Amino acid sequence: MSELKVRNLELGKGKPKVCVPLVAKNFEELFSEAIRLSKLDCDVIEWRADYFMYIHDARFMKKAAYFVRYAIDDKPLIFTYRTLQEGGGQHIELDEYLELNRTMIDTGYIDMVDLELEMLLERPTDILDYSKRKSVRAIVSKHNNHFTPKKEHMEETIKDMYDFGGDVCKLAVTPSDLSDMLSVLEVSNNIQEDYPDIPFVLISMGEFGQLSRMTGELFGSVMTYASNGKKSSAPGQLPISVVRDAMEVIGYKNEE
Numbered sequence: 001m002s003e004l005k006v007r008n009l010e011l012g013k014g015k016p017k018v019c020v021p022l023v024a025k026n027f028e029e030l031f032s033e034a035i036r037l038s039k040l041d042c043d044v045i046e047w048r049a050d051y052f053m054y055i056h057d058a059r060f061m062k063k064a065a066y067f068v069r070y071a072i073d074d075k076p077l078i079f080t081y082r083t084l085q086e087g088g089g090q091h092i093e094l095d096e097y098l099e100l101n102r103t104m105i106d107t108g109y110i111d112m113v114d115l116e117l118e119m120l121l122e123r124p125t126d127i128l129d130y131s132k133r134k135s136v137r138a139i140v141s142k143h144n145n146h147f148t149p150k151k152e153h154m155e156e157t158i159k160d161m162y163d164f165g166g167d168v169c170k171l172a173v174t175p176s177d178l179s180d181m182l183s184v185l186e187v188s189n190n191i192q193e194d195y196p197d198i199p200f201v202l203i204s205m206g207e208f209g210q211l212s213r214m215t216g217e218l219f220g221s222v223m224t225y226a227s228n229g230k231k232s233s234a235p236g237q238l239p240i241s242v243v244r245d246a247m248e249v250i251g252y253k254n255e256e
């Protein structure tokens with residue numbers, strides 16, 4: 001499995017890393033939630049800025065990023081603006097989306113940025129090169145909140161994300177039954193076997209998909225998203241302790 005260093009963390013080495021979402025609408029919530037999350041047993045924090053009310057004010061956003069960094073100390077931080085089309089909290093125009101992500105990359109407070117493949121495909125942009133130059137890792141992502149695409153299609157999407165320059169390639173899809181969840185595991189297994197250099201995260205969301213959030217060590221996903229104890233940022237997320245316990249069992253090796 002390919003490895004990727006982010007601050008003190010090695011994605012792709014050992015167990016999948018556990019990420020929890022930071023969801024807040026104003027500064028007060030942001031700061032108190034960031035402090036609360038910093039004490040949880042998570043490896044990474046994802047600031048879901050699409051729920052924040054000051055996204056149109058770059059000065060406030062820089063301050064907010066500083067607050068979050070200060071509150072969470074040395075934990076790796078992902079900046080994510082999830083668009084409405086992909087299940088996010090509020091609408092944003094493409095120009096502003098790119099500008100906001102660039103501003104956040106510039107702050108030096110974030111370690112990773114989540115960029116949606118569809119937004120990157122809208123128009124030529126150098127934002128992936130830009131984040132590389134600034135040593136911010138890029139997660140290229142895509143979310144299907146309605147169904148699970150065909151297996152070949154999911155595999156192609158992950159490869160496209162990698163070819164495009166994603167440091168981590170993430171696809172989250174919606175199952176309508178358990179066999180949809182199994183397709184996601186099968187695609188994960190194919191990618192880890194055929195493209196071991198691609199660090200990826202494949203998620204089957206919702207209740208049918210929950211197994212996919214615990215099995216990364218077997219099927220190759222380098223990270224899993226868990227609920228933060230108050231709010232989840234996607235259907236099917238499990239509490240951190242449940243994910244950790246499951247991963248202990250799944251990764252258990254007999255010492256003989």
Ligand SMILES: O=C1C[C@@](O)(C(=O)O)C[C@@H](O)[C@@H]1O
Pocket residue numbers: 021046048080082114141143170172203205225226233234235237
């Ligand atoms: O892309 C993802 C994965 C996710 O959608 C999930 O299914 O856990 C949760 C989001 O916060 C994150 O940005």
